Amino acid sequence: MAAVRLGDPAGLEDCLSRLVRALGARGAGVRLKDATSGVLHPGPSVGLRSAREDGGHAVPLRVGDETVGSLDLTDLPPDRAADAARAGIALGLAIRTAQLFDGLQARARDLDREVRQLMAMQEIARAVTRVATQEELALVVARQARRLLHGTAAAVVRPGTDGPVVMAQEGTPRTVAWTAGLAAVASGRVQVLPGPEIAVPVPGEDGPVAALVVDGDGGAPADDDVDRLETLGQQAGIALANLRLLEDLRREQARRAAVAAALVHAQEEERSRIAEDLHDGPVQELVGLGLILDALAQELRSAGAPGIEAATRASAAARGAVGALREAIFDLHPMSLQELGFAAAVRVVLQRAEGRGLRTSMDGLDAADALSVPARTVAFRIVQEAVANAVRHSGAGRLTVSAGGDDEGLWVEVADDGRGFRPDETPTRVEEGHLGLAAMRARARLAGADVGVTSEPGRGTAVRLRFPPGSGAA
Ligand SMILES: Nc1ncnc2c1ncn2[C@@H]1O[C@H](COP(=O)(O)OP(=O)(O)OP(=O)(O)O)[C@@H](O)[C@H]1O
Ligand SMILES: [Mg+2]
Known part of the structure; x- marks a missing residue:
C-alpha cells in the first residue's frame, strides 16, 4: 500500500483530542485518501474503538474540489454539526499543507542526492589529471562511493591470479565484500548481499575490470542507492580508462623528450668534435702559415727582392682565413652558451650582424638560462638561424632578440623591421632547398617547443619560440 504521507501524525492526534473536547463529542478519527x-x-484517532464506528458523524475533508479524507466523530451533539463541518475544512487544509510540505521535503532530499551524485562523478573525473596511479584514482572512487551511500566502508577490488586484489579501500570492508566484488566482475551484474553489501562492476574495454563495493549499515539498500552506485561504477570505468590513456601519453612524451635530448646532444657532440678538429688542425696550420709568410715578407724586404707585396697579401689572406674559421668554430660550438650563458x-x-650593417639590441635574454642545456641549445640554434635570415633576406635596419616568461611558458623572439615575406609559402621554398625555417620547426618540436613566424611583405618579421x-x- 502506498501510504499517505503525513508530516506529523502525533500532531494530528493532538489536534483530534482538542477537536473532541471543543465539539463535545466522544471520539474522533481521520481516514486519509491514498494519493494514488x-x-x-484509517489514520490517527482518539477515543474510538475503530477508525469508523457505526452511528458516527462523517465530515468529508475537502480542499477546494478535492477530498483528502474524512473526519469521523462519535456522539457529536446535533447542534454542533455546523462547527464540525468548519473544523473539517480547517483540518483538510492542515492535512493538505502537511502533505505538500512532506512532498517538498522528499523532493529536496532527492535533489540533494542527485547533486551529491553529480559532485561525486565530477570529483572522480577531475581526479584523473591529478593522480599518478590507478590505485590513487581507485581511492578517490572508493571515498566518493562511501560518502554517496553513507556506507561504513568501500573498496575497489579486481580479480588477481591468487584471488581478489584490493586496489584501494576506504574504511575496512567486511570479508564478504571481496566475494561480492569478484561475483560482480565475473557476472558483469550488480550484487546485493545481506548487510547490506552492494557490489557494482567497473567496466573496461572488454568487460568488467574491477568492482566497486560498499558496506551498508544494516537494512536493505534503496533501489536508487543501487542505481546510483552503478552509475558511479561506470564513471569509475571511464576515469580508469582515461587515466590509462593519459599514462600512455605521459610515457610517450617522456620518451620523445629523451630522444630529442639524445639527438640534440649527439648533434652538439659531433659539432664540437668538428670544431675542435678545425681548431687544432687547420686553424693552427693557418696561424703557422701566416707567421711563415710574415717572416718571408720580412726576409724579402731585407734582401730587396721582388715578391714582397705577394707575400704580404698571402699572409693577410691566411689571417683572414683564421678569422673566418674561428667564426665557423663558434657557430659549430658556442662555448659561451654553457659557460657564460645564453645572452x-x-x-x-x-x-x-652589426658588422653587416644592422643595429641590434637584446632584452631579457637571461630568462633563457632557466632552460635545460638541450632546450637552451635548441633555442640558441633557432636564434642563430633567425638572425642569419634577417641578415641575408630582410634588408632590415633594426634587429631585436628578446626573451621572457609568462603563464604559457618561456619565449624567445627574434624580430626585424625589414621587408618581410609570406611564411605560409615556405613549404614550396623547402622543395627549392631553403631549409632554415623548416629545420627550426623540427628542432623546436623535438624539444617540445614550437615556433611561430609572423611576417608579411613590408611589415618586418618576428620569429617566436x-x-x-x-x-x-x-
Ligand atoms: N627575416 C626575414 N626577412 C625576409 N624574408 C625572410 C626572412 N626569413 C626568411 N625569409 C624568407 O623565407 C625564405 C626561407 O627561409 P629559410 O631560412 O627557410 O631558407 P633560406 O634562408 O633561404 O636558406 P637556408 O636553407 O640556408 O636557411 C627565405 O629564402 C626568405 O625568402
Ligand atoms: Mg635561412
Whole structure:
C-alpha cells in the first residue's frame, strides 16, 4: 500500500483530542485518501474503538474540489454539526499543507542526492589529471562511493591470479565484500548481499575490470542507492580508462623528450668534435702559415727582392682565413652558451650582424638560462638561424632578440623591421632547398617547443619560440 504521507501524525492526534473536547463529542478519527489509489485508509484517532464506528458523524475533508479524507466523530451533539463541518475544512487544509510540505521535503532530499551524485562523478573525473596511479584514482572512487551511500566502508577490488586484489579501500570492508566484488566482475551484474553489501562492476574495454563495493549499515539498500552506485561504477570505468590513456601519453612524451635530448646532444657532440678538429688542425696550420709568410715578407724586404707585396697579401689572406674559421668554430660550438650563458652567446651572433650593417639590441635574454642545456641549445640554434635570415633576406635596419616568461611558458623572439615575406609559402621554398625555417620547426618540436613566424611583405618579421610550462625545464 502506498501510504499517505503525513508530516506529523502525533500532531494530528493532538489536534483530534482538542477537536473532541471543543465539539463535545466522544471520539474522533481521520481516514486519509491514498494519493494514488484514492482509497481511504484509517489514520490517527482518539477515543474510538475503530477508525469508523457505526452511528458516527462523517465530515468529508475537502480542499477546494478535492477530498483528502474524512473526519469521523462519535456522539457529536446535533447542534454542533455546523462547527464540525468548519473544523473539517480547517483540518483538510492542515492535512493538505502537511502533505505538500512532506512532498517538498522528499523532493529536496532527492535533489540533494542527485547533486551529491553529480559532485561525486565530477570529483572522480577531475581526479584523473591529478593522480599518478590507478590505485590513487581507485581511492578517490572508493571515498566518493562511501560518502554517496553513507556506507561504513568501500573498496575497489579486481580479480588477481591468487584471488581478489584490493586496489584501494576506504574504511575496512567486511570479508564478504571481496566475494561480492569478484561475483560482480565475473557476472558483469550488480550484487546485493545481506548487510547490506552492494557490489557494482567497473567496466573496461572488454568487460568488467574491477568492482566497486560498499558496506551498508544494516537494512536493505534503496533501489536508487543501487542505481546510483552503478552509475558511479561506470564513471569509475571511464576515469580508469582515461587515466590509462593519459599514462600512455605521459610515457610517450617522456620518451620523445629523451630522444630529442639524445639527438640534440649527439648533434652538439659531433659539432664540437668538428670544431675542435678545425681548431687544432687547420686553424693552427693557418696561424703557422701566416707567421711563415710574415717572416718571408720580412726576409724579402731585407734582401730587396721582388715578391714582397705577394707575400704580404698571402699572409693577410691566411689571417683572414683564421678569422673566418674561428667564426665557423663558434657557430659549430658556442662555448659561451654553457659557460657564460645564453645572452653572452647571442651577443657574439649579434656583433656579427652589426658588422653587416644592422643595429641590434637584446632584452631579457637571461630568462633563457632557466632552460635545460638541450632546450637552451635548441633555442640558441633557432636564434642563430633567425638572425642569419634577417641578415641575408630582410634588408632590415633594426634587429631585436628578446626573451621572457609568462603563464604559457618561456619565449624567445627574434624580430626585424625589414621587408618581410609570406611564411605560409615556405613549404614550396623547402622543395627549392631553403631549409632554415623548416629545420627550426623540427628542432623546436623535438624539444617540445614550437615556433611561430609572423611576417608579411613590408611589415618586418618576428620569429617566436615558445616552450610550454615544463617542456624545457632545467
Ligand atoms: N627575416 C626575414 N626577412 C625576409 N624574408 C625572410 C626572412 N626569413 C626568411 N625569409 C624568407 O623565407 C625564405 C626561407 O627561409 P629559410 O631560412 O627557410 O631558407 P633560406 O634562408 O633561404 O636558406 P637556408 O636553407 O640556408 O636557411 C627565405 O629564402 C626568405 O625568402
Ligand atoms: Mg635561412
